[in-house]
Amino acid sequence: MTSQVIPLQTQEDENLNSDNSQSVISKNSSVRQQPTAPTPIPPNKQRKRGTVQLENEVEEEVNSIFHLSVILVAIQSGNFSLGYSLSYLSMSFTTLFSQITLKGTEIEEQGLFSAVLSIGQVVGALMTKPLLKYTTRNQSLLIADICGVLSILQVVPNREVILAFRFCYGVCLGISTIIMPLYVKELSPQKYYESFSVMAGFLVGGGLLFANFMGLGYINDELRGVNSYYWQIVFAIPAIIHFFRSFIVTVIYKMDSPVGLVQIKMPLSAKQIIEKIYQPQFIDQVLLKCQLRVQYNEEHQEGILSLFTKKHFKTLCIGCVLVFVYTWCGLFALFSYSSQIFAIMSDGDITLNTIFTLIIGLVQFTPAFISKYVYGRWGKRPLLLYGLIFLIVCQILIIGLSYSDALAATIVKFIIICLFSVQYAMTLGPITWSMTPEINSSEGTYFCFVTLYAWQLLVLYIFPFMLDGIQMSGAFIVFGILTILSTIFFYIFVKETKGLNHKEIDRLYGKE
Secondary structure (H helix, E strand, C coil): CCCCCCCCCHHHHHCCCCCCCCCCCCECHHHCCCCCCCEECCHHHCCCCCCCCEECECCCCECCHHHHHHHHHHHHHHHHHHHHHCCCCHHHHHHHHCCCCCCCCHHHHHHHHHHHHHHHHHHHHHHHHHHHHHCCHHHHHHHHHHHHHHHHHHHCCCHHHHHHHHHHHHHHHHHHHHHHHHHHHHHCCHHHHHHHHCHHHHHHHHHHHHHHHHHHHHHCHHHCCCCCCHHHHHHHHHHHHHHHHHHHHHHHCCCCCHHHHHHCCCHHHHHHHHHHHECHHHHHHHHHHHHHHHHHHHHCCCCHHHHHCHHHHHHHHHHHHHHHHHHHCCHHHHHHCHHHHHHHHCCCCHHHHHHHHHHHHHHHHHHHHCHHHHHHHCCHHHHHHHHHHHHHHHHHHHHHHCCCCCHHHHHHHHHHHHHHHHHHHHCHHHHHHHHHHHHCCHHHHHHHHHHHHHHHHHHHHHHHHHHHHCHHHHHHHHHHHHHHHHHHHHHHHCCCCCCCCHHHHHHHCCCC
16 A cells, blocks of 8 residues: 555646756756846746746755654654554454444444544545645644544544544544645655655555554453453554654644645745745745745636546546556455454464464565666556556456465465565556546546545445455455456556656647
């Protein structure tokens, strides 16, 4: 699940940055020694639509790369929480359910407890649009963190209380995953942006790995069962993460996005933030760029209904199918119910189950170190198609091996699941989060990722019933069919965009 973030303004922001085929900023190397306040080129001299140019721009330098790093890592720590949320519940089901009164079968309750998080994510994502309109980025993130801190009440051993505050935690994640990439993009100097943005994958993988590491505690008989308090420690971790994020970003650094502040007509506050980050000679330049970025976004904003016109419909469908197969290829269910799946594979052996869970966390985390290099070497289309074909082969092997209870078959099936996870983390995972905003507008990207949470909600609720009714083999038959159909769709409709800017991508998909 690496790189699970939502860059809402990728197209608009890239149109403000320089590239080889479409100059956005005019640079004058002769003024590097004595920078002067840049001025925008008059509209009649802007030869390319959708661009903003500055004269006499110089590359900005920050006051302290250390403090900037602390701020940007703290903002993105929500990705660590997101990774942690994927598996901390499934490994705690047995101990949790032994201490609360259930109002349905265990399978029904597993589906409900899992799905309520995604319900919260959907609500949080829907809240983000009005939040972005009327609050600053940091205020929106602070609202998310307040919901995250309140999720500490998940430790109360009461069914209704846990469900209510797990929903609250979902709202936190829904807001946070949309705000974080936007906040980082607007706060980070361009030359550092790529380095900080790729940290999202490391943090998601790190959160998942940490959750699986916490699962080692359940090997100890004293830490599971009716008298254990260990599950409450596991459930309290997200609240601690979000408390420290708000403490660092809001209390210590008093940080916010200058673009967001300009957007809500607070230019003086925006300038104060810029002064904290940039060296004095670059302040006017950065402020002007923020103002022009807001102006550009306001001039080019389109409504949600425009997504269903001929201009946007094809790329919207591609984005929606991407987030669909991202969720329904089987890996999301595997992570969310890893303990239940590995309990079946290990025949109830708690130690082996926990070891399997920890290994899959390590396997998921490892591609974060190499996916950036693989991803940048080949185009998105071949990586997507070959990656999906590899996933289909893995799905077929998992289906076949699921009919055998032999230890050798179990070990081979687990190895296949690990390969499945690695390939997913190197191809479908990052491509979903990069291609969707690359080919869609901000509104299209927002729509696609709201549907993502809806698909996750459906998987989380019905997968326990699938596992009980049609077993793991039947579930992966469903996943395999959906992946094959998605692959055919992508083969027909997805085009290669390597080396193209967004104007050329729009033309490629018939938007101009």
